[in-house]
Amino acid sequence: MLKVEGLHASYGAVSVLRGLDFEVPDGEVRVILGANGAGKTTTLRAICNMCNVSGTVEFEGENIVGTSTAQIVQKGVAHVPQGRGTFPELSVTDNLLVGAYVRKDNEVRDDIGRWFEIFPRLEERKDQLAGSLSGGEQQMLAVARALMSRPRLLLLDEPSLGLAPLIIEDLFERFTALNKETGLTMLVVEQNANLALEMADYGYVIESGHITLSGPADQLKNDPAVQEAYLGA
Amino acid sequence: MLAVTWNFDILPDFIFNGLQAGAIYATVALALVLIFKATTLINFAQGELAMLGAFFVYVINIEQGLWLWLSILLAMGFSALLGMAIERTLTRPFDPSDHLPVVLITLGLFLIVNAVAADIWSFQTKRAADAFGKFPGWVPFGWGGERFIEVFGTRLRYQTIGIWVTLALVLFGMGLILNRTKIGLSFRAVSSNVESARLVGVNTGRTLGFGWALASMLGTLGAALVAPSLGGYNPNMMAAILIYALAGAALGGLDSLGGAVLGGVCVGLIQSVVVSWLGVVVLEQAYMSILQLAAAFLVILIVLMFRPSGLFGTRTIERV
Numbered sequence: 001m002l003k004v005e006g007l008h009a010s011y012g013a014v015s016v017l018r019g020l021d022f023e024v025p026d027g028e029v030r031v032i033l034g035a036n037g038a039g040k041t042t043t044l045r046a047i048c049n050m051c052n053v054s055g056t057v058e059f060e061g062e063n064i065v066g067t068s069t070a071q072i073v074q075k076g077v078a079h080v081p082q083g084r085g086t087f088p089e090l091s092v093t094d095n096l097l098v099g100a101y102v103r104k105d106n107e108v109r110d111d112i113g114r115w116f117e118i119f120p121r122l123e124e125r126k127d128q129l130a131g132s133l134s135g136g137e138q139q140m141l142a143v144a145r146a147l148m149s150r151p152r153l154l155l156l157d158e159p160s161l162g163l164a165p166l167i168i169e170d171l172f173e174r175f176t177a178l179n180k181e182t183g184l185t186m187l188v189v190e191q192n193a194n195l196a197l198e199m200a201d202y203g204y205v206i207e208s209g210h211i212t213l214s215g216p217a218d219q220l221k222n223d224p225a226v227q228e229a230y231l232g233a
Numbered sequence: 234m235l236a237v238t239w240n241f242d243i244l245p246d247f248i249f250n251g252l253q254a255g256a257i258y259a260t261v262a263l264a265l266v267l268i269f270k271a272t273t274l275i276n277f278a279q280g281e282l283a284m285l286g287a288f289f290v291y292v293i294n295i296e297q298g299l300w301l302w303l304s305i306l307l308a309m310g311f312s313a314l315l316g317m318a319i320e321r322t323l324t325r326p327f328d329p330s331d332h333l334p335v336v337l338i339t340l341g342l343f344l345i346v347n348a349v350a351a352d353i354w355s356f357q358t359k360r361a362a363d364a365f366g367k368f369p370g371w372v373p374f375g376w377g378g379e380r381f382i383e384v385f386g387t388r389l390r391y392q393t394i395g396i397w398v399t400l401a402l403v404l405f406g407m408g409l410i411l412n413r414t415k416i417g418l419s420f421r422a423v424s425s426n427v428e429s430a431r432l433v434g435v436n437t438g439r440t441l442g443f444g445w446a447l448a449s450m451l452g453t454l455g456a457a458l459v460a461p462s463l464g465g466y467n468p469n470m471m472a473a474i475l476i477y478a479l480a481g482a483a484l485g486g487l488d489s490l491g492g493a494v495l496g497g498v499c500v501g502l503i504q505s506v507v508v509s510w511l512g513v514v515v516l517e518q519a520y521m522s523i524l525q526l527a528a529a530f531l532v533i534l535i536v537l538m539f540r541p542s543g544l545f546g547t548r549t550i551e552r553v
Contacts, residue, residue, distance in 0.1 A: 048432065073434030081432060087425035089547075098422045101415075102434035149433065 001026040001185050002047070002153055006055040009039075009046040016042040018209040019055070024153065029179050029186045031200035031217070033193050033230050039209045040189040041082055044155045047187075048072050048079050059153065074102045078151035082158045084142040088131030092122050095130050095141055099148030108148070115144040118174075136167035143174075147184075154178075156188040160195065168192065172199050193230035197221045205230075245385040247510040248502065253393040253462070254477075255501020256400045260455035261471075261478035262485065262493040263407070264448035270424040270488045271444045272324075274335055278342035279452055280475030282319075284468060285346055286312040286453025291359050291466045301362050305457045309450040316449030317442040325438050329427070350468040363461035365395030396458050403454065404494065407447070411490075416443050424488075473526060477504065480529040483536045486546020496543065503528055 002024040009017040016039045024030045034040045046053045049069050057065050064072050073079075087095050096115065100108040116123035119140045125133060130141055139159055146154060156175070160168040172195050178184050179199075190196035197203055197217045205213040205226060213225065220226050261283060268276045289308035293299050299307070323342070327334045368391045370377040381388035411417040422430040423440045431437055456471055463470050481500040485492025504525045512521040536543055 050428075050431065069431050070434040070436050073432070079432045081429060085426060085429035085432065087422050087429060089425040090421055094418060094421070098418055098430070098435070099433050101419060101422075145433065 001060060002187065003058040004047070004055070005058075007043070007046055007057065008054045009042050010052045011042075012052075016051075016209055017046060020206070020209075020211055022204050022211060022214070024185055024187050027179075027183045027185055028201045029175070029188065029199055031188045031190055031196040031203045032206055033190060033196065033203055033220075033226070034206040035229070036191075037208075038206045040206060041157055043206070044079060044081075044157050044187070044189055047155060048077060070102065073149055073151075076150070076152040077155065078146035078149050078153070079155040080142045080146045080157060080159065082161060084135075084138045086130040086133075086138050086141050086145065088129060090130055092126045092128055092130055092133070092141060095145050096122075096148050099145035102149055111148060111150075115147065119144055135163050136171070139163060139167075139171060140174075143171075147178075152185060154184055154186045156186060158189055158191060160190060160192045168195060175199055191230075193226070242386065243513070244506070244510060246387040247505045249384075249387065249389050249393050250509070251502035251505030252498065253390070253396055253501070254505060255481075255498035256396045257455050257459045257474060257497075258477045258481045258500050259400060259494040259497030260403065260451050260458075261474055262481040262497040263403075263490060264451040264455070265478060265482045266485070266487060266490055266493040267444050267448045267451070269482070270490070271420065271441055272329060272335075274324075274332060274339070275479070275487075276448070277336070277339040277475075278319075278346060279339075279448065280471035280478070281343045281346040281350075282312065282316065282449055283452030283456035284466075284471040285315070285350055286449065287361075287456035287460050287466050287470065288350055288354055288359075289453070290457045290460075291354070291361065294362055295360065301364055305364070305454065308457065309453045312449040312453040313446035316445035316447075320442045320445040321438070325441070347468055354466070354468065356468060358463075358465040358467040361457075361460035361463075361465045363392065364458065365390075365392040366461075367391060392462065399454070399458060400494075403451065407490075410447070416440065420444055420447075476526065477501070477529050480532040482543075483533045484543055486543025488547050489543065489545035492543055492545030495545070500529060500532060503532065 004020055004022050007017055007020040008015065020043060032040050032043060042051060045051050047057055049065070049067060049072060053065050055065065056063050059075060059077060064075065087098060090098065093112065096112045097108065100111065116126070121137055122141055122144060125137065130138060133141060159171060163171065175186065176199050179186060188196055188200065197220055200217045203214065203217050203220045204211050205220070213220070213223065215223070221231070261279065264279050265276060268274060268279070286308050289311050290304050293307050294301050294304035319342070323338050324335050366380065368376045368379050376382055379391070381390040411421060419430065419435045419440045420443055422435055423437050427437060459474065460466050460470065477500050478497060481497030482493050483496070484499055485494070485496025508524045508528045509521055512524055
């Protein structure tokens, strides 16, 4: 579904990614692990053309480098940015409506109802401003909003950041369920390697703009280098 | 030395004046806040663009002889196109996170628009038709044809009522556009979080262009409505009003649309009631106009010192 080759990305003169190769096959959950500043967030931003990019990013067989962010969203890529990225001054319902911005069909209201069923907390707070929600609720809202565009690939940037352990667990269970039930393909960037590897099929480790290690999630979990650096073993 | 005689008879008169001026400041403040919310930029050329819009009204209405309200609507349309063109050519090419270049551009635009208007129309004030001169004939209670009605022993002018009705309609219309249309939703989204708006596929450039169009239309309407009470159209007509509107926007909180309206009205009342009435009662009439401007700066100063977010603004505009 997603195939990235020789991906370079920079902000102005600062180059962050120096030639990444990875892929995310249809229906899989893949995770990118790495320390702060390794380039995890930039990798996701580069896929959505939110920074200066060179190399190839193939989405469903089509190179999307140089395509506008709006068009990439339209093609079926949804991005939940780090720090949730909800619209704090908009109501929960309006947040979901904006999420459907690129859609032209008339099933938007039905979809909102569907996500309200899955995340009942959001329905309870549908008229509240997103900024007044708790961190966990905001993360649910951010995910539901991203799903409103009916994506085929979901990019999740540190979904566990700043959340309590119980809430993180619940959230990751929902991600797994989403993947199992709808076949949604996901690329997750995480610092919480334990949880991420549990959910993922396959993982990559990224260090200062390069991929240094990759393999099936089970294999990475038992890799001594990964254990030392990311699993706190 | 100062003869303090509290003359309360003329107070309602000053309140009405303040409310009328305040409605105009509210309109211009709303235009400023629309742009600020979306871009965190103050458009210093807002007043001059409104003045240019008012001259469009002059050309269409006085020179070409079209009906005043049609002229105002046409001028608002032209202003909207001009606003979008400015956004597209003068602000979009610049890095939105670097404020200085764009602020300088709006300052430059301020000077250019003023000079161009002066070159075309000169500084000689051009007569303006008053949209709210006399109550129309169909108005009941024998008010039809009158310029004012008697309230609290003073004259409440049709102009004041008309401007307030217009402001109410504008607010209602803005509410509809922002809350019930897709472009309104995307504008609120861009104002709330540009990055996320891009990530859900909103075309931020076009959305900001829409904001500029809306702001330009508001400015033109405000300038067209205030022109009669300023004696007519003049290239410098909006200079002081921009300052009062800025004071109103700062008071209300630069990122609150409701705050802009309330702040603008408050500045009108402060200016008229506190300064003018006190000026007439306590001091001599001659100090009034200086005091009015000083009061506006004082409002800005006090707000920035003690409550930088204004009355209704977001406490911390920076997001983490």
